[in-house]
Amino acid sequence: MSALLEVAELRAFYGARPVLHGLSFAVPEGGIATLLGANGAGKTTTLRALCRMLRVEGEVRFDGQRIDGRSTEDIVRLGIAHVPDGRGTFVDLTVEENLRVGAITRRDKGIAGDFERVYGYFPRIKERRRQQAGTLSGGEQQMLAIARALMLQPRLLLLDEPSFGLAPLLVEEIFRIMRQINRQERVAILLVEQNASLALELADEAYLIETGRLVLAGKAAEIAKAESVRRSYLGY
Amino acid sequence: MEGLLHQVLSGLATGSIYASMALALVMIYQATHHLNFAQGEMAMASTYLAWSLIAAGLPYWLAFVLTVGLSFVAGVAIERIVLRPLANAPVLALVIVFIGLLVIFNSVAGWIFTYTIKTFPSPFPPEPLFGGLISSHELGAMGVTLGMLALLYLFFRYTRLGLAMRAAAQNPVSSRLCGVRVGWMLALGWGMAAAIGAVAGMMIAPIVFLDPNMMAGVLLYAFAAALVGGIDNPVGAVVGGFIVGVLENVAGAYLIGTELKLTLALVVIVGVLVVKPSGLFGRVLVSRV
Numbered sequence: 102m103s104a105l106l107e108v109a110e111l112r113a114f115y116g117a118r119p120v121l122h123g124l125s126f127a128v129p130e131g132g133i134a135t136l137l138g139a140n141g142a143g144k145t146t147t148l149r150a151l152c153r154m155l156r157v158e159g160e161v162r163f164d165g166q167r168i169d170g171r172s173t174e175d176i177v178r179l180g181i182a183h184v185p186d187g188r189g190t191f192v193d194l195t196v197e198e199n200l201r202v203g204a205i206t207r208r209d210k211g212i213a214g215d216f217e218r219v220y221g222y223f224p225r226i227k228e229r230r231r232q233q234a235g236t237l238s239g240g241e242q243q244m245l246a247i248a249r250a251l252m253l254q255p256r257l258l259l260l261d262e263p264s265f266g267l268a269p270l271l272v273e274e275i276f277r278i279m280r281q282i283n284r285q286e287r288v289a290i291l292l293v294e295q296n297a298s299l300a301l302e303l304a305d306e307a308y309l310i311e312t313g314r315l316v317l318a319g320k321a322a323e324i325a326k327a328e329s330v331r332r333s334y335l336g337y
Numbered sequence: 338m339e340g341l342l343h344q345v346l347s348g349l350a351t352g353s354i355y356a357s358m359a360l361a362l363v364m365i366y367q368a369t370h371h372l373n374f375a376q377g378e379m380a381m382a383s384t385y386l387a388w389s390l391i392a393a394g395l396p397y398w399l400a401f402v403l404t405v406g407l408s409f410v411a412g413v414a415i416e417r418i419v420l421r422p423l424a425n426a427p428v429l430a431l432v433i434v435f436i437g438l439l440v441i442f443n444s445v446a447g448w449i450f451t452y453t454i455k456t457f458p459s460p461f462p463p464e465p466l467f468g469g470l471i472s473s474h475e476l477g478a479m480g481v482t483l484g485m486l487a488l489l490y491l492f493f494r495y496t497r498l499g500l501a502m503r504a505a506a507q508n509p510v511s512s513r514l515c516g517v518r519v520g521w522m523l524a525l526g527w528g529m530a531a532a533i534g535a536v537a538g539m540m541i542a543p544i545v546f547l548d549p550n551m552m553a554g555v556l557l558y559a560f561a562a563a564l565v566g567g568i569d570n571p572v573g574a575v576v577g578g579f580i581v582g583v584l585e586n587v588a589g590a591y592l593i594g595t596e597l598k599l600t601l602a603l604v605v606i607v608g609v610l611v612v613k614p615s616g617l618f619g620r621v622l623v624s625r626v
Contacts, residue, residue, distance in 0.1 A: 152514065154510075154513075173514065174513055174516050174518050174519075177515065178516055179513060179514075179517035181515075183514045185510065185511060185514055189508060189510065189511030189514060190508075190511070191503075191504050191507050191508050191511065191512075192507070192508075193498075193507055194503065194504065194507070198500060198503075201497075201500055202500060202501070202504045202512070202515050203515055205497065205500070205501055205504075205515055205516060205517055206515070206516035242530075249515065253515070253516070255624045256621070328387070
């Protein structure tokens with residue numbers, strides 16, 4: 102598998118203060134990679150850095166092209182959809198309008214069909230499509246956020262803590278749908294998660310970050326067996 | 338009784354103009370949480386532009402359309418040139434910029450056109466309607482502003498650009514992640530606010546006459562209207578505009594006299610802020626600390 106996203110020596114700054122100290126990792130075409138780490142390790146920051154939402158140095162290649170100098174809006178147009186932490190719901194818009202915003206960069210005729218495709222993954226969202234998005238439950242808003250990202254017809258999905266604040270059953274459901282999306286749409290996924298065991302089950306590749314540095318990288322199945330990961334992140 | 342009806346109707350007519358100015362304020366406030374103190378003076382400058390075009394011999398409606406278009410461009414340009422570099426500046430810096438814009442527009446208009454009061458033509462016939470209940474300009478102004486508000490509603494509700502602007506105002510970060518060019522949406526908002534102000538200026542000028550200070554009072558009423566409706570709610574701004582227009586007219590005729598009318602706007606502003614800061618339709622802001 103060739104790499105869809107290749108990151109080399111990525112550094113990022115809040116103001117003048119460096120918060121990522123040279124990360125290198127890759128997401129294979131059509132594959133799933135996960136970034137693991139404790140609170141404050143820099144996982145969310147890494148996703149934000151990929152979308153140029155803060156000052157970055159280093160090299161980011163998407164499909165072979167350098168993207169680290171481009172604006173957030175242009176990076177999105179290449180087919181990178183970012184589901185941010187906090188879900189980024191447009192609370193005063195209806196569910197359907199939220200999805201339309203997700204497709205706002207597209208000019209093709211396929212958008213109408215994409216509503217049905219996306220509702221197919223999330224039937225609950227369809228029931229609520231005329232409702233204000235702010236009235237949805239946390240789980241439904243998470244589904245809506247993923248659905249909104251899918252409306253872009255992305256090649257790469259950046260997912261920031263989709264399990265955050267959700268009941269375990271709901272988390273399992275969302276992870277099952279993510280696997281389905283990955284297979285059916287051939288969308289590559291870069292997943293940031295605190296729930297390491299679920300993430301390692303889903304992912305092909307895994308990277309462990311501690312305070313802005315990469316400390317471990319490898320196949321997800323092998324990382325899951327590593328003594329240090331087991332103790333610190335899987336809890337057995 | 339007929340006197341009261343007359344006051345209410347003419348209050349609704351000026352109210353429609355306050356409503357549009359209030360809407361211009363709310364459009365910018367919603368997206369940036371800034372109150373543009375220069376909104377009135379921008380509208381005044383637009384009205385002088387219309388006056389010059391008409392004086393140069395253009396027919397009224399052509400001058401009207403040109404003024405709206407040029408005001409839109411000027412609004413976009415002000416956002417791009419003056420406000421863009423201050424995107425991360427503290428709010429006080431922006432307040433100073435807005436006051437600076439206000440003084441600049443006011444003084445430049447006075448310098449070019451002098452402070453002599455000018456008459457501004459109405460496109461509507463001079464005869465009063467319905468046995469003197471309402472002048473045709475008042476009815477026409479109401480029609481024009483209501484038509485404009487309806488167009489704006491359709492634009493924001495049904496077009497892709499309107500949706501992008503609403504999204505950008507609500508959640509700029511998430512909008513950027515969906516590919517919305519948020520900076521341009523702000524500039525468009527400024528352009529539209531300037532265009533709305535231009536229409537309001539051209540509709541109020543035949544009533545208050547044209548001079549560089551013509552919008553000072555109107556803007557105060559518009560602030561009152563926006564606050565009554567809830568400063569972050571466009572529908573509220575429009576409803577508030579009508580309420581303030583009627584209140585001003587009726588109170589002016591029966592309670593406090595015309596000299597103290599403007600005081601009423603300030604009383605409304607202070608009253609709303611003390612009693613119900615979120616206004617009729619506004620959202621109560623709760624933040625976790």
